[in-house]
Amino acid sequence: MALPTSSFLRNTAAHRRAARRLEYGDETDPKIREFLGRISLLNNAFKISVPLSIAHGETVSRVTVEEAIRMQDIVSKDAELMICEKEGHGKESISCYYSKLSTDSERNF
Numbered sequence: 001m002a003l004p005t006s007s008f009l010r011n012t013a014a015h016r017r018a019a020r021r022l023e024y025g026d027e028t029d030p031k032i033r034e035f036l037g038r039i040s041l042l043n044n045a046f047k048i049s050v051p052l053s054i055a056h057g058e059t060v061s062r063v064t065v066e067e068a069i070r071m072q073d074i075v076s077k078d079a080e081l082m083i084c085e086k087e088g089h090g091k092e093s094i095s096c097y098y099s100k101l102s103t104d105s106e107r108n109f
Helices: 014-024 030-039 041-047 065-074 095-108
Strands: 052-057 079-084
Touching: 030 041, 041 065, 052 065, 065 079
Parallel strands: 052 079
Antiparallel strands: none
């Protein structure tokens, strides 16, 4: 079965693509493209069998917010998506997520 190609590099901000190609390989090479498609998280999301919480910064240029939305769509019934407005990439940037975790923890204990 042929997997869809990975959208990661295709959807990465143009100014970041050269650096990503150095890190992950050049997706214009058919063998690399096939490999990236095979290991793509979106192409393997159907294997997720536990509830999933996704936090994504609205302004992230490494992986676009559309990728997070697609992930939620794939695992829909078991995925909660939080898009953090005006936030970037990394745990230091997703303060809205930590705020929600703190609020949820206080409510559950």
